[in-house]
Amino acid sequence: MSNSTTTRRSFLKDAIRRFSQNRLALIGLFLVGFILFLALFADLLSPFAYDRVYFDRVLLMPFDHPEHPLGTDEVGRDYLSRLIYGARTSMLVSLSVQMIALLIGLPIGALAGYFGGALDFVISRIIDIMTAFPALLFTILIISVLGGGMLTIIVALSISSWIVIARITRAQVLTLREQEYCTAARGIGASEWRILFRHLIPNAMSPILIAVSLGIPTAIFAEAGLSFLGLGVNDPIASWGKMVGASNAYVQVYWHLALLPTLAIALTMLGFSFLGDGLRDALDPKQKIRV
Amino acid sequence: MLGYICGRILALMMILLAVSVIVFSLMHSVPGGPFDERKGRLPPAAKANILKKYGLDQPVWKQYINYMSHAVRFDFGIPYQRPHTTVAKLISKSWAITVQVGLTTIVVAFGFGILAGVYAAYHQNSWIDTLVTFVSSLGVTVPNFVVAMWLILVFAVSLDWLPMGGWGSSGQCLIDKYFCTDWILPVVAYAIAPMAIVARYTRASIVEVMGEDYVRTARAKGLSEVKVMRKHVFRNAQIPMVTALGTEIPNLITGSIFIESTFRINGLGKYFVTSTLNRDYPMIMATFLLVAFLWGILYLLTDIAYTMIDPRVRLGAKSLS
Amino acid sequence: MDEALLEVEDLHVHFPTPDGVVQAVNGISYSLGKQEILAIVGESGSGKSVGVLSLLRLIPTRDCEVQGSVHFEGRDLLQLSDAEMREMRGNRIAMVFQDPMTSLNPVLRIGDQIQESIIEHQGISEKVAKGRAIELLALVGIPEAEKRYRHYPHQFSGGMRQRIMIAAGLACEPSVLIADEPTTALDVTIQAQIIDLVKRLCREIGMSVIWITHDLGIVAGLADRVAVMYAGKIVEFAPVDQLFKTPQHPYSKGLLNSLPRLDTRSEKPLEAIEGLPPNLIHYPTSCPFLERCSYKTEQCQTPPEKQSISTTHEVWCHHAGKL
Ligand SMILES: Nc1ncnc2c1ncn2[C@@H]1O[C@H](COP(=O)(O)OP(=O)(O)O)[C@@H](O)[C@H]1O
Numbered sequence: 001m002s003n004s005t006t007t008r009r010s011f012l013k014d015a016i017r018r019f020s021q022n023r024l025a026l027i028g029l030f031l032v033g034f035i036l037f038l039a040l041f042a043d044l045l046s047p048f049a050y051d052r053v054y055f056d057r058v059l060l061m062p063f064d065h066p067e068h069p070l071g072t073d074e075v076g077r078d079y080l081s082r083l084i085y086g087a088r089t090s091m092l093v094s095l096s097v098q099m100i101a102l103l104i105g106l107p108i109g110a111l112a113g114y115f116g117g118a119l120d121f122v123i124s125r126i127i128d129i130m131t132a133f134p135a136l137l138f139t140i141l142i143i144s145v146l147g148g149g150m151l152t153i154i155v156a157l158s159i160s161s162w163i164v165i166a167r168i169t170r171a172q173v174l175t176l177r178e179q180e181y182c183t184a185a186r187g188i189g190a191s192e193w194r195i196l197f198r199h200l201i202p203n204a205m206s207p208i209l210i211a212v213s214l215g216i217p218t219a220i221f222a223e224a225g226l227s228f229l230g231l232g233v234n235d236p237i238a239s240w241g242k243m244v245g246a247s248n249a250y251v252q253v254y255w256h257l258a259l260l261p262t263l264a265i266a267l268t269m270l271g272f273s274f275l276g277d278g279l280r281d282a283l284d285p286k287q288k289i290r291v
Numbered sequence: 292m293l294g295y296i297c298g299r300i301l302a303l304m305m306i307l308l309a310v311s312v313i314v315f316s317l318m319h320s321v322p323g324g325p326f327d328e329r330k331g332r333l334p335p336a337a338k339a340n341i342l343k344k345y346g347l348d349q350p351v352w353k354q355y356i357n358y359m360s361h362a363v364r365f366d367f368g369i370p371y372q373r374p375h376t377t378v379a380k381l382i383s384k385s386w387a388i389t390v391q392v393g394l395t396t397i398v399v400a401f402g403f404g405i406l407a408g409v410y411a412a413y414h415q416n417s418w419i420d421t422l423v424t425f426v427s428s429l430g431v432t433v434p435n436f437v438v439a440m441w442l443i444l445v446f447a448v449s450l451d452w453l454p455m456g457g458w459g460s461s462g463q464c465l466i467d468k469y470f471c472t473d474w475i476l477p478v479v480a481y482a483i484a485p486m487a488i489v490a491r492y493t494r495a496s497i498v499e500v501m502g503e504d505y506v507r508t509a510r511a512k513g514l515s516e517v518k519v520m521r522k523h524v525f526r527n528a529q530i531p532m533v534t535a536l537g538t539e540i541p542n543l544i545t546g547s548i549f550i551e552s553t554f555r556i557n558g559l560g561k562y563f564v565t566s567t568l569n570r571d572y573p574m575i576m577a578t579f580l581l582v583a584f585l586w587g588i589l590y591l592l593t594d595i596a597y598t599m600i601d602p603r604v605r606l607g608a609k610s611l612s
Numbered sequence: 613m614d615e616a617l618l619e620v621e622d623l624h625v626h627f628p629t630p631d632g633v634v635q636a637v638n639g640i641s642y643s644l645g646k647q648e649i650l651a652i653v654g655e656s657g658s659g660k661s662v663g664v665l666s667l668l669r670l671i672p673t674r675d676c677e678v679q680g681s682v683h684f685e686g687r688d689l690l691q692l693s694d695a696e697m698r699e700m701r702g703n704r705i706a707m708v709f710q711d712p713m714t715s716l717n718p719v720l721r722i723g724d725q726i727q728e729s730i731i732e733h734q735g736i737s738e739k740v741a742k743g744r745a746i747e748l749l750a751l752v753g754i755p756e757a758e759k760r761y762r763h764y765p766h767q768f769s770g771g772m773r774q775r776i777m778i779a780a781g782l783a784c785e786p787s788v789l790i791a792d793e794p795t796t797a798l799d800v801t802i803q804a805q806i807i808d809l810v811k812r813l814c815r816e817i818g819m820s821v822i823w824i825t826h827d828l829g830i831v832a833g834l835a836d837r838v839a840v841m842y843a844g845k846i847v848e849f850a851p852v853d854q855l856f857k858t859p860q861h862p863y864s865k866g867l868l869n870s871l872p873r874l875d876t877r878s879e880k881p882l883e884a885i886e887g888l889p890p891n892l893i894h895y896p897t898s899c900p901f902l903e904r905c906s907y908k909t910e911q912c913q914t915p916p917e918k919q920s921i922s923t924t925h926e927v928w929c930h931h932a933g934k935l
Pocket residue numbers: 627629634636654655656657658659660661662663675892
């Protein structure tokens with residue numbers, strides 16, 4: 001046991017060393033840290049409330065008005081504040097979606113992979129059907145049924161995201177359960193559940209973590225994209241995607257309305273995917289896992 | 292081979308059936324239909340009338356059987372949003388534009404992607420190689436509607452070189468109403484991500500194949516460099532490229548939705564969004580069946596393409612799971 | 613051996629790498645006579661492959677620096693243009709590689725791979741080339757050649773694939789066949805069959821062979837002369853029976869001692885040579901074998917010159933003839 005903890009510790013040390021030598025990963029970490037900071041302290045950082053409307057300050061350009069350094073939108077809300085609150089929406093949706101996906105997908109995938117049988121059959125067929133068309137379309141279908149709104153989006157995205165986690169967990173557990181230490185653990189009389197939770201899941205964690213971290217930008221994209229299409233969060237909640245969608249009509253003159261939220265989306269997604277790639281390189285140096 | 296394909300088509304049918312059941316029951320599982328939310332309260336008699344007209348007063352399973360018995364004859368009903376046409380007509384009209392957008396994009400993405408990948412593989416660590424790597428990591432992560440907005444800001448707003456939207460309506464076209472100036476931005480925005488992926492795959496697989504022993508064998512036979520590349524390197528490098536095609540299919544299908552709504556193109560993607568906003572169940576159902584069908588067929592074609600390129604792959608021997 | 617077909621003179625091949633220059637081949641010279649089978653023996657990493665690949669200029673020029681000269685049919689191969697070099701490859705000098713599993717293109721029919729050099733060099737039609745390819749398949753002992761012509765590499769065993777590689781090598785009736793460890797990846801029985809095949813073909817077609825191996829054991833029944841390589845240099849060069857009877861270099865002796873001998877029933881146990889070959893980036897200024905040599909003296913701090921034991925037997929050791 002102590003032996004395996006030391007190897008795990010040195011593996012972690014190696015992973016941290018690999019990560020800290022990866023320039024892109026560090027840039028990603030910085031970007032992600034910054035966005036999370038904005039999201040957490042949005043109320044303190046933003047000069048106005050995200051839904052504060054100034055009827056006499058509609059469509060101001062950046063720097064036109066001393067109180068609105070990044071201008072205002074088409075109904076007269078401070079754009080800087082909305083951008084900061086947009087980070088909160090984006091993070092709230094994407095992080096909770098991945099959290100829920102993990103909470104659902106991990107146990108289901110692990111049970112299916114470990115116990116096999118009818119359970120595995122049913123879960124595999126569900127995965128088959130869910131992968132028979134693009135996940136985003138499925139999300140849109142659920143939204144069309146449940147109606148828009150933050151909660152619906154989180155539910156809809158979670159329903160399509162847990163599949164990814166379940167599939168990876170199932171595959172990992174399937175290969176790991178045949179390995180020697182499982183047989184050994186069984187030999188000394190460990191119970192099936194103990195083997196599953198004490199031995200298999202910890203060892204399957206690297207690829208699952210990688211999948212979760214790479215799932216975050218996917219969820220960010222989904223929230224922004226749905227809101228862009230008008231299927232996402234409802235007014236007056238600030239969302240970068242919705243800001244881009246709304247800017248479409250004004251972009252000829254008020255270019256900042258389109259440019260700023262698109263930059264925010266791009267930087268956030270780059271940040272998370274650099275971080276995810278960095279994590280993968282650090283945790284899986286042989287690049288066995290493709291997500 | 293034939294037996295395998297038949298089996299796959301049968302499996303596809305089963306999936307379509309499952310998809311139709313799921314979509315249908317999801318759509319009918321919530322109280323309220325297309326006619327009670329946005330339009331305000333209707334008098335009960337009028338509402339009952341409308342429900343009857345669309346068959347919404349019957350039990351769900353009966354509605355489903357009714358729907359499917361028409362659907363197999365390509366009769367998908369009448370769209371709620373446009374009562375004067377049929378779903379089949381609306382789809383076939385908007386479908387043509389979406390196919391144009393999609394095919395042009397595929398040609399551009401694969402054409403330029405392969406060129407860039409080959410060039411980068413041949414000139415490893417040159418500035419083009421760096422550029423390809425850089426653009427491809429951007430193209431893979433940044434969503435296409437974001438890229439589309441940037442292109443609009445630069446080429447339509449700031450430089451005023453190209454129109455902001457539309458499809459085939461700019462009046463400046465190569466042939467009739469095709470290949471117009473308003474095709475350029477949507478296609479570029481749409482193509483960037485698949486192009487990046489194709490370029491990456493191409494570069495990686497060519498670099499790998501160029502180091503293979505059989506390429507050295509081909510050189511040792513005195514074949515010219517062009518022949519070595521064409522006959523030995525490209526054939527083998529195609530295998531991972533087919534994989535790239537396979538993984539790009541879903542993105543291409545969903546990508547169209549964003550491109551069409553950014554550039555105000557009246558294709559299937561745009562109708563899909565309006566259908567969703569209006570809970571236009573007949574349209575949603577038909578689009579879903581169509582997409583699931585397309586996706587299944589495209590994957591089947593990818594698998595067949597594998598066998599044509601690589602004689603070691605035998606269909607049905609062990610399916611890729 | 614009066615008239616040499618191929619003459620390699622003072623060949624050097626160096627690889628500049630970020631860690632330093634890898635001195636893979638360091639001034640080797642040898643000649644190959646008409647219809648002769650020359651074996652080049654040495655442990656893995658001694659520069660055998662690099663030494664022959666550079667004859668055909670098959671190592672990308674951006675990776676390596678080649679010096680020396682390779683005379684063949686009155687011309688220096690190292691000075692030819694790229695197009696002239698391609699004319700030589702596969703046509704006048706053919707090559708068979710070590711691993712038949714990876715040296716054939718998996719996605720092309722084997723018939724196609726055999727005939728492509730004939731089509732390239734002789735400009736004949738596909739149809740004629742096909743007939744020739746089927747003949748070649750029969751010649752190298754593939755049964756049902758006509759049917760097998762249409763098969764893919766994965767449908768053959770390792771030994772069969774090596775026969776196909778040989779058929780492809782023979783396609784243009786080259787005057788030199790270079791075989792780089794062609795039997796290393798094969799079973800012992802298959803190995804013997806391939807050796808017999810090459811010997812027979814060599815006689816029938818009248819071509820010369822350079823046969824590379826790390827296994828001195830197979831050389832006895834195969835080669836006319838043997839060059840023993842160590843750390844990118846030839847350390848001993850002799851007719852095969854002289855080398856086996858009276859090896860002069862400590863390294864050759866070591867190699868022979870590590871072979872099971874059937875003829876002498878010697879009581880001495882087999883011994884492996886201790887130690888490792890020198891680092892090719894920091895090439896020693898002494899005799900390269902010094903560290904592993906049990907005969908070394910003060911003198912060995914300087915690299916040994918060539919010593920001729922007889923007109924045909926050459927050794928690069930300070931103590932040659934005195935061991
Ligand atoms: N492209 C290369 N770059 C650097 N070093 C190389 C290259 N190719 C071969 N070498 C080195 O040259 C030496 C001789 O290799 P090789 O000729 O393949 O040996 P062998 O006798 O086993 O055939 C080895 O040490 C090898 O590492």
